[in-house]
Amino acid sequence: xxxxxxxxxxxxxxxxxxxxxxxxxxxxxxxxxxxxxxxxxxxxxxxxxxxxxxxxxxxxxxxxxxxxxxxxxxxxxxxxxxxxxxxxxxxxxxxxxxxxxxxxxxxxxxxxxxxxxxxxxxxxxxxxxxxxxxxxxxxxxxxxxxxxxxxxxxxxxxxxxxxxxxxxxxxxxxxxxxxxxxxxxxxxxxxxxxxxxxxxxxxxxxxxxxxxxxxxxxxxxxxxxxxxxxxxxxxxxxxxxxxxxxxxxxxxxxxxxxxxxxxxxxxxxxxxxxxxxxxxxxxxxxxxxxxxxxxxxxxxxxxxxxxxxxxxxxxxxxxxxxxxxxxxxxxxxxxxxxxxxxxxxxxxxxxxxxxxxxxxxxxxxxxxxxxxxxxxxxxxxxxxxxxxxxxxxxxxxxxxxxxxxxxxxxxxxxxxxxxxxxxxxxxxxxxxxxxxxxxxxxxxxxxxxxxxxxxxxxxxxxxxxxxxxxxxxxxxxxxxxxxxxxxxxxxxxxxxxxxxxxxxxxxxxxxxxxxxxxxxxxxxxxxxxxxxxxxxxxxxxxxxxxxxxxxxxxxxxxxxxxxxxxxxxxxxxxxxxxxxxxxxxxxxxxxxxxxxxxxxxxxxxxxxxxxxxxxxxxxxxxxxxxxxxxxxxxxxxxxxxxxxxxxxxxxxxxxxxxxxxxxxxxxxxxxxxxxxxxxxxxxxxxxxxxxxxxxxxxxxxxxxxxxxxxxx
Amino acid sequence: xxxxxxxxxxxxxxxxxxxxxxxxxxxxxxxxxxxxxxxxxxxxxxxxxxxxxxxxxxxxxxxxxxxxxxxxxxxxxxxxxxxxxxxxxxxxxxxxxxxxxxxxxxxxxxxxxxxxxxxxxxxxxxxxxxxxxxxxxxxxxxxxxxxxxxxxxxxxxxxxxxxxxxxxxxxxxxxxxxxxxxxxxxxxxxxxxxxxxxxxxxxxxxxxxxxxxxxxxxxxxxxxxxxxxxxxxxxxxxxxxxxxxxxxxxxxxxxxx
Numbered sequence: 012x013x014x015x016x017x018x019x020x021x022x023x024x025x026x027x028x029x030x031x032x033x034x035x036x037x038x039x040x041x042x043x044x045x046x047x048x049x050x051x052x053x054x055x056x057x058x059x060x061x062x063x064x065x066x067x068x069x070x071x072x073x074x075x076x077x078x079x080x081x082x083x084x085x086x087x088x089x090x091x092x093x094x095x096x097x098x099x100x101x102x103x104x105x106x107x108x109x110x111x112x113x114x115x116x117x118x119x120x121x122x123x124x125x126x127x128x129x130x131x132x133x134x135x136x137x138x139x140x141x142x143x144x145x146x147x148x149x150x151x152x153x154x155x156x157x158x159x160x161x162x163x164x165x166x167x168x169x170x171x172x173x174x175x176x177x178x179x180x181x182x183x184x185x186x187x188x189x190x191x192x193x194x195x196x197x198x199x200x201x202x203x204x205x206x207x208x209x210x211x212x213x214x215x216x217x218x219x220x221x222x223x224x225x226x227x228x229x230x231x232x233x234x235x236x237x238x239x240x241x242x243x244x245x246x247x248x249x250x251x252x253x254x255x256x257x258x259x260x261x262x263x264x265x266x267x268x269x270x271x272x273x274x275x276x277x278x279x280x281x282x283x284x285x286x287x288x289x290x291x292x293x294x295x296x297x298x299x300x301x302x303x304x305x306x307x308x309x310x311x312x313x314x315x316x317x318x319x320x321x322x323x324x325x326x327x328x329x330x331x332x333x334x335x336x337x338x339x340x341x342x343x344x345x346x347x348x349x350x351x352x353x354x355x356x357x358x359x360x361x362x363x364x365x366x367x368x369x370x371x372x373x374x375x376x377x378x379x380x381x382x383x384x385x386x387x388x389x390x391x392x393x394x395x396x397x398x399x400x401x402x403x404x405x406x407x408x409x410x411x412x413x414x415x416x417x418x419x420x421x422x423x424x425x426x427x428x429x430x431x432x433x434x435x436x437x438x439x440x441x442x443x444x445x446x447x448x449x450x451x452x453x454x455x456x457x458x459x460x461x462x463x464x465x466x467x468x469x470x471x472x473x474x475x476x477x478x479x480x481x482x483x484x485x486x487x488x489x490x491x492x493x494x495x496x497x498x499x500x501x502x503x504x505x506x507x508x509x510x511x512x513x514x515x516x517x518x519x520x521x522x523x524x525x526x527x528x529x530x531x532x533x534x535x536x537x538x539x540x541x542x543x544x545x546x547x548x549x550x551x552x553x554x555x556x557x558x559x560x561x562x563x564x565x566x567x568x569x570x571x572x573x574x575x576x577x578x579x580x581x582x583x584x585x586x587x588x589x590x591x592x593x594x595x596x597x598x599x600x601x602x603x604x605x606x607x608x609x610x611x612x613x614x615x616x617x618x619x620x621x622x623x624x625x626x627x628x629x630x631x632x633x634x635x636x637x638x639x640x641x642x643x644x645x646x647x648x649x650x651x652x653x654x655x656x657x658x659x660x661x662x663x664x665x666x667x668x669x670x671x672x673x674x675x676x677x678x679x680x681x682x683x684x685x686x687x688x689x690x691x692x693x694x695x696x697x698x699x700x701x702x703x704x705x706x707x708x709x710x711x712x713x714x715x716x717x718x719x720x721x722x723x
Numbered sequence: 724x725x726x727x728x729x730x731x732x733x734x735x736x737x738x739x740x741x742x743x744x745x746x747x748x749x750x751x752x753x754x755x756x757x758x759x760x761x762x763x764x765x766x767x768x769x770x771x772x773x774x775x776x777x778x779x780x781x782x783x784x785x786x787x788x789x790x791x792x793x794x795x796x797x798x799x800x801x802x803x804x805x806x807x808x809x810x811x812x813x814x815x816x817x818x819x820x821x822x823x824x825x826x827x828x829x830x831x832x833x834x835x836x837x838x839x840x841x842x843x844x845x846x847x848x849x850x851x852x853x854x855x856x857x858x859x860x861x862x863x864x865x866x867x868x869x870x871x872x873x874x875x876x877x878x879x880x881x882x883x884x885x886x887x888x889x890x891x892x893x894x895x896x897x898x899x900x901x902x903x904x905x906x907x908x909x910x911x912x913x914x915x916x917x918x919x920x921x922x923x924x925x926x927x928x929x930x931x932x933x934x935x936x937x938x939x940x941x942x943x944x945x946x947x948x949x950x951x952x953x954x955x956x957x958x959x960x961x962x963x964x965x966x967x968x969x970x971x972x973x974x975x976x977x978x979x980x
Contacts, residue, residue: 395766
C-alpha cells in the first residue's frame with residue numbers, strides 16, 4: 012500500500028509542514044539550537060565519554076602490550092614457549108554417560124561425537140571416590156585426589172554437633188558490626204571462604220601468561236584470583252544463602268512444608284487482584300532473629316489465562332504455563348541496606364486457585380552482593396552483554412519438580428533457558444580466548460538425567476503409570492542437543508586447538524533407596540534414644556553414647572570416633588580398623604530382598620583411596636551402591652527409618668552417587684590419546700603438559716600421551 | 724537583583740531548567756524504546772568492560788573498540804528518535820526564553836546604536852529617527868553605504884519601554900526599545916518579510932508596505948547571569964541545570980536515558 016493512499020491531503024500538508032519546520036529548525040544554526048533537552052545532552056555527553064574512555068583504553072592496551080610482554084619475560088613467563096597447542100577447549104558435560112553416548116552414537120544420533128570418536132579419541136573416564144560432582148570436578152581442576160582438595164561430598168559434618176554444613180564454601184557475616192539498640196549495623200560486606208584446597212590448573216597457566224576463560228566449573232565459589240576470567244558454578248548460593256529455595260505462592264491452604272528446597276507463601280485474593288511476596292534473605296539489621304526481607308508483588312487477572320504482575324514497580328504479563336524473564340528484585344532492610352537479586356515467575360494456575368512458582372532468588376550478576384566471578388566485573392560484563400542469567404550453583408530447580416510444584420515441561424523450559432545462556436557465554440569466551448584455555452561446564456546433562464531417567468528405565472517405580480509408548484525421549488533429545496553444541500564448537504577448532512569433551516561421571520537408574528542409617532540401627536551400630544524406633548532429620552533421636560557408626564550425605568559412612576566426634580565411643584586404632592573391616596564385610600554385597608539384587612557392590616576404606624593432608628576430614632568408608640540403588644532421601648539427611656530398602660517414587664530418578672566403578676564419565680578428544688584407562692585426575696596435568704609447563708610435584712594425575720592434530 | 728535580593732534571571736533559568744528537565748525526562752520515557760535503549764547501553768558497557776577484562780589480547784581490544792563505535796551509533800540513534808519528536812516545540816520554547824534571558828535592556832545613561840538597513844544606498848539620506856521623551860540622540864547619524872546602513876547613537880535617560888520611529892519619505896516605521904534593568908521581552912530587530920528569520924530572532928511584527936527599510940535593529944547587551952560564583956550565558960546554565968534535573972529524575976522516575 013502506498014503512503015499517499017492511506018493519508019488525506021490535509022494530513023499530507025500537516026506532515027509536510029512539520030517536516031519543513033523540523034528541517035528549518037535543524038538547518039538553521041542558532042544559539043538556542045545548541046541544546047535541546049537533557050535527553051540529547053545525556054546521549055551526546057555519554058557517547059563522547061564512552062568513545063573517549065574506549066579510545067583511551069585501546070591506546071593504553073596497544074602501547075602497554077609490549078611492556079607487559081617484556082615484564083612477563085623478565086619474570087620468566089615464557090607463555091607458549093614449549094606449548095604443543097595454541098588453545099585448549101574443554102567442554103564439561105556433567106554426568107554425560109558413556110554407555111548412553113555409545114548407544115546414541117550407534118543409532119546415528121550423535122554425528123559430531125561420532126566424528127570425534129573416529130578421528131580422535133573416545134574413552135571411559137575414571138571418576139573419583141565418591142563419584143559426586145563437587146568431588147570429581149575438584150579433582151578435575153586440581154589434578155589431585157580428594158585427600159588433597161578436601162571435598163568429599165556436597166556436605167561435611169560438624170564434629171561438635173553432628174550437623175551438616177556445605178563442604179565447599181563458608182559464608183559469614185561482615186567482620187565488624189555496630190550494635191544500636193535491637194539493630195546490628197553491618198560494617199562491611201558478607202565474607203566468603205572457600206573450603207576446597209589445591210590449586211586449579213588454570214592458576215598455573217595464568218602464571219605462565221596463558222589466558223584462561225573458565226565458565227561454571229563446579230566448586231569455584233568463592234572465585235579465586237588468577238590471570239584470566241572465571242564465572243563460578245555449582246555451590247554458588249542463592250540470595251538466602253541456601254543452595255536454592257524456590258517459592259510457591261498459592262491461594263490453596265495447606266499446612267505441610269516441602270520436604271526439600273522450597274517454601275509455600277500465601278496469596279491474598281481481593282476480587283480480580285491478588286498480592287503475595289517473594290521471601291528473601293534474613294534482615295541483616297536483626298541477625299539471628301529469623302526476620303526475613305520480602306519483596307511484595309501484585310497480580311491482576313487479565314482473563315482466565317493471563318495475569319498482569321507488578322513486582323518492585325516493574326510490570327509484565329504472563330500466560331498460564333509461561334515464565335517471566337529474569338526480574339530484578341531489591342530486598343530493602345533500611346536506608347542503604349539492599350540485597351539485589353533476580354528471579355523468574357511462572358504462572359501455574361489462575362482458576363480455580365491462583366498459584367505462582369518463583370525460582371530461587373539468584374544473586375544479581377549485574378550487581379553481585381557476593382563475588383561470583385573473577386574479576387568481579389566479569390559477571391557484570393556477561394550480564395550487560397547478554398542480560399541477567401542464573402547464577403545459582405544448582406540453577407535448575409530439581410526440588411520443584413521433585414515436589415511436583417513444576418511439571419516436566421516447566422522444568423525442561425527452565426533447564427534449557429539456563430543452558431542457552433551458558434552457550435552464549437561459551438561462544439563469547441571462545442571468541443575472546445583465541446589463545447589459551449577455555450573451559451566451560453554445562454550442568455543441564457546432569458539435571459535432566461537426574462529427573463528424567465524414569466522414562467529410560469523400563470521398570471522405574473516413579474514412571475510405572477506412564478505407558479512405555481507415551482514416555483518422552485527427553486534424555487535422547489538432551490544428548491542430541493549437546494552433540495549439536497559440540498558441532499558448533501568444532502567449527503572453531505583448528506589444528507592448533509585441543510578439544511576435550513569430558514564428564515565427571517556417568518549415570519544409572521535410581522529406583523531403590525537404601526537407608527543405611529536404618530541398616531546400622533537394625534544391626535546394632537546406631538542406637539536410638541530410649542523408646543524411639545525412628546529418628547528425625549539430622550540424628551534428632553540418636554543416642555550417640557551407644558552409636559558406633561552413622562551416615563550422612565550421599566556415600567560417606569563415619570565411625571563415631573573417640574576424640575574426634577563430640578560423643579565418640581570408638582577408640583581410634585585397632586578398634587576402629589576392626590569396626591571398619593566388619594562393616595565392609597557386612598555391607599559389601601548387601602542384597603535388596605525385594606529385587607534380590609546387590610544394593611551395595613563395594614565399600615572402600617578411605618585409607619586405601621585417599622592420600623593427602625585432608626584425609627582426616629574424609630568419611631571413614633565410602634559406600635558404593637549398586638546399579639539401580641542410592642542412599643535414601645532420609646538417610647542422606649541423617650534420618651533413621653524402619654525400612655532399609657524402599658522404592659524411589661520421586662522424579663529424581665537417575666543418579667551417580669553409587670559405586671564409582673559403575674559410573675565412569677566420558678572423554679572425547681580431537682586428538683589421539685593412547686592411554687587406555689584415563690582418569691579425571693589426569694586432565695589437569697595433561698593440559699599443563701600440552702601447554703609446555705612443568706608439572707607441580709604434588710599432582711596425582713599423570714599426563715596422557717596426546718598425538719598430533721587430527722582436527723575433524 | 725530583585726527587591727528582596729533575589730537574582731531573578733538566575734531563579735527563572737533554574738526553575739525553567741528544572742521543569743523542562745523533568746518534563747523532557749517524562750517525554751523521553753514515553754517516546755523512546757526504553758527496552759532497546761537499556762539493551763544498547765548495556766552492550767556499550769559490556770564492550771567497555773571487555774577492554775579492561777581482555778586487555779592483554781590486542782585483537783579483542785580492537786574488536787571491542789569497533790563494537791563500541793557501532794554500539795554508540797545504535798545508542799545515539801535510539802536516543803535521538805524521541806528527540807526528533809520534541810525538538811520542534813522545544814526550540815520554539817527556547818526561542819521565547821531567549822527573548823527574555825538572552826539579552827539585557829540597555830542601561831540608563833549607556834549609549835546604544837539604532838541601525839536601519841535599507842535595500843538601496845540611495846535611500847539612506849531619506850531616513851530620519853524620531854525619538855520619544857526619555858531617549859535622546861548623542862551623535863549625528865552615520866551612513867555606511869557599503870552596508871546600506873544608517874546608525875544613530877542613542878542614550879536612555881530613564882527606564883521604560885519606548886517606541887522609536889524611523890521616518891522614510893512620508894512613512895514612519897516603529898521599533899520597540901527597552902531601557903532599564905528588569906527582565907523584559909526584548910526584540911533586537913524588526914524585519915521586513917523573512918518569515919523564518921523573524922520567527923527566531925524578532926519579537927515584533929514584520930515591517931509592512933512598499934518601503935526601502937529591510938530591518939531596524941537595536942543593540943542590546945548580552946545578559947550574563949551570576950550563578951554559583953560564575954557568570955553564565957543562560958543557555959549554558961539551562962544546559963547544566965536541566966541536565967542535573969534530568970539525571971536526578973531519571974533515577975526517581977525509572978527512565979532509561
